[in-house]
């Protein structure tokens with residue numbers, strides 16, 4: 018290789034200096050620096066609200082920066098919009114998806130970039146050929162091009178979003194927590210795909226709160242804290258502990274709390290012959306007071322439906338007993354009846370969990386407003402005190418409690434949902450992927466909190482798409498397969514291998 022060529026191969030593809038962005042009084046980025054090369058997977062790490070999404074929104078043309086400079090290929094770069102970013106070869110796959118529910122998978126992938134005939138109409142034959150070629154080239158998990166997007170699960174929609182990013186054939190692909198909505202097998206596929214893209218000479222900027230993933234694929238990493246860059250490393254030259262300490266600004270002793278079972282014999286939630294639609298049939302289990310009961314299995318086997326139906330958000334048949342009393346759960350409002358009720362942390366943060374145009378305070382307190390009302394009068398003081406307690410406890414990074422939930426970072430939105438659930442005081446908690454998008458420091462705190470709540474007599478049903486969480490946090494794990502409980506794992510039998518074995522055996526035979 019000539020000297021010049023060698024130099025250009027080693028040259029940074031992206032160089033960022035002094036990048037700043039404010040939203041009113043909120044500093045999202047302050048003098049951030051970053052540099053990354055073609056052909057590498059570059060992880061971007063930082064706790065919730067550190068500025069990662071803002072940074073990639075700027076890179077991908079969705080948001081304009083206030084100060085600083087970006088060079089791409091040594092040339093000044095300041096995209097006016099996503100199309101301009103795309104023209105320079107940059108595409109991003111965001112945490113919150115940008116797809117259109119009424120269109121098909123294929124129409125979403127090529128939206129505004131459909132191949133055209135010479136008459137200017139969409140060339141459907143060519144579009145189908147390109148779709149199939151794309152899905153095959155990157156071994157996409159099964160997707161039907163004609164399927165309407167609204168019928169897909171969150172994980173399937175995330176995969177369509179990835180296909181949409183790749184359809185632009187970008188030189189720089191940004192993945193913002195793209196694995197967080199994916200089940201284990203699909204997440205593994207995406208990690209392989211990421212390495213494949215790097216080996217094709219592309220730069221992949223990879224954001225994830227899962228350290229094991231970063232370890233598996235990143236060549237280098239940059240760490241943000243409070244909107245600024247605190248460090249950049251070769252991945253193999255730095256330990257997990259050092260990374261976490263730099264991310265959260267303090268030492269984290271351990272991620273998972275000690276598992277000391279506090280389950281009693283009292284049944285908090287007894288479920289018999291529970292069925293819902295075609296996805297759940299005849300589910301029986303008992304969740305005990307003081308227990309953290311995990312729900313695992315392959316995606317699409319009924320876990321989501323179980324949580325939704327138990328909460329009363331979808332119709333179901335069978336019987337449910339709460340603290341020994343038979344209940345009929347017709348809708349979520351009925352499920353939320355104070356201390357004897359059920360509360361849910363749902364999968365869909367934006368659809369079910371949060372009111373994006375309401376403040377952090379309102380989101381936390383709207384469904385429990387009675388707690389602050391005495392003789393028909395609302396005590397703002399009492400409300401403010403509880404909101405402050407919850408914001409401090411969960412380290413929700415908001416300018417003030419009046420900041421709109423829609424403008425919080427993804428992980429901080431998840432924390433508000435968690436806080437809202439805690440304020441209901443319900444003692445049967447249905448936690449569906451409660452740490453999705455949450456940073457490692459807060460994850461540790463949420464796990465500890467789950468154990469503390471269990472020790473205080475709460476009963477927790479817990480699903481996580483990150484299997485190690487189930488293995489380390491749950492007292493027992495129900496493995497759901499084809500809408501039924503295929504196995505209940507306890508003690509030393511709780512491991513990723515055993516969960517997968519129970520989840521897959523019959524599926525293979527079927």
Ligand SMILES: Nc1ncnc2c1ncn2[C@@H]1O[C@H](COP(=O)(O)OP(=O)(O)OP(=O)(O)O)[C@@H](O)[C@H]1O
Pocket residue numbers: 040043044045063064065066067068069070071072414415416424425426427428429454456
């Ligand atoms: N439109 C907006 N209006 C007001 N504040 C905003 C807006 N967008 C982002 N912010 C704030 O900027 C800060 C950085 O947010 P950002 O989404 O970049 O964090 P992040 O590192 O991606 O976090 P996470 O890991 O939770 O996704 C946060 O405090 C957030 O509330």
